[in-house]
Amino acid sequence: MAEHDGEDRTITAEGLRRTFGAVPAVDGVDLHIPGGRIFGFLGPNGAGKSTLVKILTTILDPTAGKATVAGYDVQRQGGKVREAIGVALQDVGLDPLMTARELLVLQSQLFGKSGEEARQKAERLLVTVGLDDVDPKKRAGAYSGGMKRRLDLALALVNDPRILFLDEPTTGLDPASRVGIWEEVRRLNEELGMTIFLTTQYLEEADRLADEIAIIDKGKIVARGTPDELKREVGDEVVELQFAQCEEAAQAYDALAGIAPNRQASGHDVRLYFGRAAENVPELVRALDGAGIRLQGLTIEQPSLDDVFLRVTGQALEHEVDGAGDATAGPPAPDGLASGEPARDAALAAANEEVTP
Numbered sequence: 254m255a256e257h258d259g260e261d262r263t264i265t266a267e268g269l270r271r272t273f274g275a276v277p278a279v280d281g282v283d284l285h286i287p288g289g290r291i292f293g294f295l296g297p298n299g300a301g302k303s304t305l306v307k308i309l310t311t312i313l314d315p316t317a318g319k320a321t322v323a324g325y326d327v328q329r330q331g332g333k334v335r336e337a338i339g340v341a342l343q344d345v346g347l348d349p350l351m352t353a354r355e356l357l358v359l360q361s362q363l364f365g366k367s368g369e370e371a372r373q374k375a376e377r378l379l380v381t382v383g384l385d386d387v388d389p390k391k392r393a394g395a396y397s398g399g400m401k402r403r404l405d406l407a408l409a410l411v412n413d414p415r416i417l418f419l420d421e422p423t424t425g426l427d428p429a430s431r432v433g434i435w436e437e438v439r440r441l442n443e444e445l446g447m448t449i450f451l452t453t454q455y456l457e458e459a460d461r462l463a464d465e466i467a468i469i470d471k472g473k474i475v476a477r478g479t480p481d482e483l484k485r486e487v488g489d490e491v492v493e494l495q496f497a498q499c500e501e502a503a504q505a506y507d508a509l510a511g512i513a514p515n516r517q518a519s520g521h522d523v524r525l526y527f528g529r530a531a532e533n534v535p536e537l538v539r540a541l542d543g544a545g546i547r548l549q550g551l552t553i554e555q556p557s558l559d560d561v562f563l564r565v566t567g568q569a570l571e572h573e574v575d576g577a578g579d580a581t582a583g584p585p586a587p588d589g590l591a592s593g594e595p596a597r598d599a600a601l602a603a604a605n606e607e608v609t610p
């Protein structure tokens with residue numbers, strides 16, 4: 254990692270809570286993220302990821318608790334926090350009629366840069382995110398989902414942040430675009446020592462990218478550690494048994510209680526955790542045979558974050574498969590770009606307004 258200026262790049266939270274009516278969206282979150290880390294915040298829909306990002310980026314006030322970002326209190330020193338951070342929120346709110354350069358220049362000017370400085374910065378950032386060879390006249394509304402994400406990333410980098418918040422940066426992207434964003438994020442972290450706080454619903458993304466992961470479910474952190482630590486907690490090896498019917502999987506789950514106390518069933522599969530898997534296979538097969546349950550397949554694997562997730566939340570993380578990303582360019586969402594003060598005020602008003610179903 255390159256030498257850095259020693260400025261504070263940490264993120265902390267203590268008993269952080271945010272309720273919407275009676276619903277606790279973030280329910281007592283404690284964090285201590287040292288500078289220079291890639292921290293992955295993993296959770297299903299509605300877990301509280303975006304709410305937490307909005308609190309840490311000063312868009313939303315917490316109901317209780319305390320958080321600091323870059324050493325500053327998010328509630329009392331919001332301006333200082335915003336100078337130190339970059340944010341790409343989940344709903345990309347690019348003005349569809351503006352070009353990438355126009356958007357970047359405008360964003361730089363919101364941070365007080367002169368016209369010429371802003372133009373130079375825009376060119377550099379387009380190179381950084383790999384959009385420099387796109388037709389300069391192309392408007393953001395005509396960008397693909399992956400290009401919009403890259404542009405949004407560039408916008409978040411305009412003020413040279415030392416901490417970057419990315420809320421689901423690759424949701425809806427095809428695998429190649431996703432890998433492109435991962436490379437970019439890793440480079441920003443390695444070359445600039447940027448702390449990166451990213452939320453994701455993708456286990457693979459958290460596994461591949463994050464130095465440390467927290468799994469959030471219903472507003473609470475239910476597990477945390479490095480990807481390897483989390484996997485080791487589940488067991489050393491996994492035997493996956495596949496069945497033709499869910500009922501057979503449920504019967505097998507019950508029948509194998511004595512042989513494999515550490516196990517979980519999900520759909521047609523039962524996964525059993527052992528120190529050494531192969532040694533247990535003959536006994537497993539005999540037990541299933543004895544119970545008259547027909548096995549369709551058996552594989553031995555290393556535990557994955559899926560196993561961790563299933564264990565701590567009691568459910569599998571559903572993978573969204575929507576490929577091409579958002580092709581439509583709607584009007585800019587109020588909380589699309591939260592770094593400029595005017596944009597932030599609009600975002601704050603929108604975010605603090607409770608939506609009643």
Ligand SMILES: Nc1ncnc2c1ncn2[C@@H]1O[C@H](COP(=O)(O)OP(=O)(O)OP(=O)(O)O)[C@@H](O)[C@H]1O
Nearest residue numbers: 273278297298299300301302303304604606607608
């Ligand atoms: N402005 C709001 N008004 C009312 N409820 C809200 C508001 N924002 C979030 N919530 C509720 O808070 C909970 C957490 O939402 P949040 O957006 O933080 O989840 P998330 O983990 O980001 O989900 P996703 O993966 O779908 O983006 C949900 O139950 C959601 O309905």
Ligand SMILES: [Mg+2]
Nearest residue numbers: 302303304343
């Ligand atoms: Mg979200």
